[in-house]
């Protein structure tokens with residue numbers, strides 16, 4: 001039989017790391033044990049107190065028996081106090097470990113997910129799920145244990161009541177179905193309203209985060225008041241949902257609040273009659289009244305039931321993040337001598353029923369630099385994501401040096417295929433750590449070398465703490481951050497390096513320098529560069545030209561430049577870059593630029 005320890009370890013492996021291990025049943029069992037112990041003591045107390053009272057009334061405690069029962073009463077009181085303290089302690093621990101474990105599982109799932117599949121979860125929504133919802137969900141196991149234990153008191157009290165006096169027990173039992181109905185109705189109604197409430201909380205958080213990301217635009221446009229109204233628009237709905245939850249809660253408490261005193265009153269009346277008839281002693285009457293109260297106390301389970309229902313809904317929301325589909329990896333490695341030849345065979349990507357990429361028979365020779373160009377929304381980023389397996393195509397295959405990317409092991413894939421994006425992730429740690437972070441160990445000298453290649457060394461050294469400056473807090477421009485993202489990609493460059501809009505924030509002179517350094521100082525391999533400027537396309541060996549999600553052509557820039565539709569892709573940029581389109585090629589590749597082609601076919605409005 002597996003122990004809880006082995007279960008815990010297995011769960012950890014399943015989710016990919018020690019952090020994601022579920023805490024097992026131990027914390028919950030401890031809460032249950034202490035709560036049940038406390039409930040048992042509570043049930044014993046009325047009997048012991050009643051007995052003590054009877055002994056004191058009978059002989060004033062002359063034979064010492066009353067004294068022993070008095071001591072027992074005191075011991076029960078201390079025991080109850082101790083068990084309640086332990087229950088609180090273990091509940092805190094149980095909540096913390098479950099919350100941490102759920103958060104880790106969700107975060108782990110999210111970080112492993114196919115980025116494209118995680119996109120529907122807005123950042124604010126993710127934040128709410130990982131904070132508020134995770135805390136509610138983490139509290140559910142202890143609440144379930146406490147709920148189970150809370151049944152011990154009424155059931156035990158009813159049994160004790162039956163032992164002391166059957167008539168009073170029958171009277172209390174007759175009233176219990178009404179209390180059970182109140183609880184059932186509460187559990188049924190509250191589930192849906194809690195789910196709605198949590199969803200609206202997420203919506204507000206998402207809108208708030210969007211507004212924070214766009215503060216510059218909002219300030220510039222003077223739309224602060226409108227934005228405030230947009231963020232807070234769901235607040236009325238949230239308030240109504242909150243009120244509805246409180247109404248349900250209050251209704252359950254009010255109904256049980258009426259039923260409990262009624263039951264106690266009825267039990268007291270029956271007990272009084274039994275005392276008058278001599279069937280009960282004074283001490284026993286005291287005990288039955290207390291037992292009747294404890295049995296009717298089942299109505300108090302409503303708040304625990306509320307916590308359990310809230311926790312269940314919250315858990316579903318948190319674990320939805322852990323269930324976002326992840327990429328499955330194979331076990332194959334790449335041929336050691338390969339130079340990064342890339343091939344897209346019958347590739348098709350469909351989103352929301354629409355084809356966003358079709359690329360068949362696209363071949364990029366190893367070591368070549370290929371620019372991916374096309375109008376906005378033509379599928380450049382989708383192609384870049386498919387080429388490095390950030391997502392799998394719905395149809396077709398991508399091969400690197402003849403090996404299908406989905407057959408590669410994760411390590412082989414990430415060691416040999418690197419990316420740089422428009423905005424590098426704001427990772428914690430110093431600039432040196434940010435650049436060094438990746439699939440392989442990178443020495444401080446290599447970090448500086450990569451930064452020099454990406455044109456980042458100068459401004460990093462000018463920072464007060466240089467390479468030891470914390471990256472997220474560093475006072476850097478967008479282009480400087482982008483260069484650090486490039487440096488990171490250069491430091492880990494494998495046989496395929498994909499730059500998706502990774503130089504968009506650089507001025508053209510810096511872009512040329514980076515391009516030159518990329519050719520000279522970074523490990524040689526195939527480069528796939530998503531480009532908006534004709535100069536970048538002109539420097540590349542090949543261009544993949546995309547239009548409306550389809551590969552229109554794969555050819556050198558100067559050949560494509562003959563076609564008006566291709567030139568139109570750059571119409572806006574061309575006037576700025578036209579001059580450098582030639583010089584860039586000369587400087588970057590050493591190949592003669594096809595300036596005649598550029599002159600011959602410059603688009604309307606562009607000086608040849």
Ligand SMILES: Nc1ncnc2c1ncn2[C@@H]1O[C@H](COP(=O)(O)OP(=O)(O)OP(=O)(O)O)[C@@H](O)[C@H]1O
Pocket residue numbers: 116119351352356374375376377378379380381382383
């Ligand atoms: N997960 C997705 N769900 C729905 N549509 C998507 C998804 N991913 C991409 N698309 C759509 O696919 C099309 C191509 O997107 P892509 O980001 O590749 O364009 P792009 O050429 O890189 O554009 P830009 O130059 O503006 O960055 C767009 O219309 C986009 O809305």
